[in-house]
Amino acid sequence: MTRLRNRPALDVRVEIRGELPREDAEYARDRSLALISHLGPDAHAARLRLTRPRDRSVTRPAVAQASVELDGTGPVRVELAAVTAREAVDLALGTLAGRAARLRELGGIGLATAFESSYRPQYAPRPLAERRVVRRKSVRLARRTPEQAVREMLALDYRFHLFSDALTGQDGLVHRRPAHGGFRLVRAHSAVRLGGSGLPIAESPHPAPRLEPSEAARQLWLTCWPFVFHTDPGDGRGRVLYRRYDGHYGLITPVAEPR
Structure with missing residues (x-):
């Protein structure tokens, strides 16, 4: 696990699981820091867990789980999957930023999220x-x-x-x-x-x-x-x-x- 800090009271943690090139791991860390810096002073305790298992039986093997704690609102979390690690990172962090903004402005995520995302992680087949x-x-x-x-x-x-x-x-x-x-x-x-x-x-x-x-x-x-x-x-x-x-x-x- 890598723990990064770029200002007081700002806690960003990035965890890499599985086989990932070093460049993709650095990309995940840089994007996480960029997101938290743009979310504002009420955002802290951001987490990104990026997983790419060895099993290639699913079509979207890269899974990114991103979360952030917002003062006065509570935790917001997103878990999505894509073909590549970078796509998964961008998808999860972008969705997280949008939901955080909606919570601030409207006080709720919205009922559109009741539908399952087409980027939901897939179940690996197992006997x-x-x-x-x-x-x-x-x-x-x-x-x-x-x-x-x-x-x-x-x-x-x-x-x-x-x-x-x-x-x-x-x-x-x-x-x-x-x-x-x-x-x-x-x-x-x-x-x-x-x-x-x-x-x-x-x-x-x-x-x-x-x-x-x-x-x-x-x-x-x-x-x-x-x-x-x-x-x-x-x-x-x-x-x-x-x-x-x-x-x-x-x-x-x-x-x-x-x-």
Whole structure:
């Protein structure tokens, strides 16, 4: 990891993963510094992670993940892929700058981002027998209304967002509905439909299914969905098994709240 600073309170970090020519790595560092210098004094903690795996089975192998922290607004994140490393860097940093400007001016990312970008990273093909849960992440769920969770999901460029539903106290999940340009809300234990949101959020009529890890993995494989939101039969908490771009799986579980 390379850490660069060009003024007090300005923190820019560039991480290179995989096989990249030195010229491309330097290009990524220079472009990151140029972006943060133009975003203004309220921007800090900028990050760029550039990945080019050895696997060439996808048509857009270069993936750039860029993020920045804006005072008074919070984090903004973008993850996009392109054919070359430089294209990925320019695409991600340019998109990040545009979204940061929109947040400042309008206070929101905008519903156009509900649709999946054609530059979204691709899933590498991996035989079923080789797939494993290679990352387990425990998170403390933020208490949000569904609308707040959606806006946070868009700002962070996630496909889904696990949160603690402020309206019901349950674990909940919101996710994009690319074909509809809207969003869907699923709660862990009940299908109470409250409505009243200013966003196009469809509330699921069914609670999340109770699944063992093997059952969730089987459903993920059978449906080809990017993730499966389910509840653990043991503690009843919501969790997400999701597909990683390297063809393996990841698992997100909530941290148990102190009694």
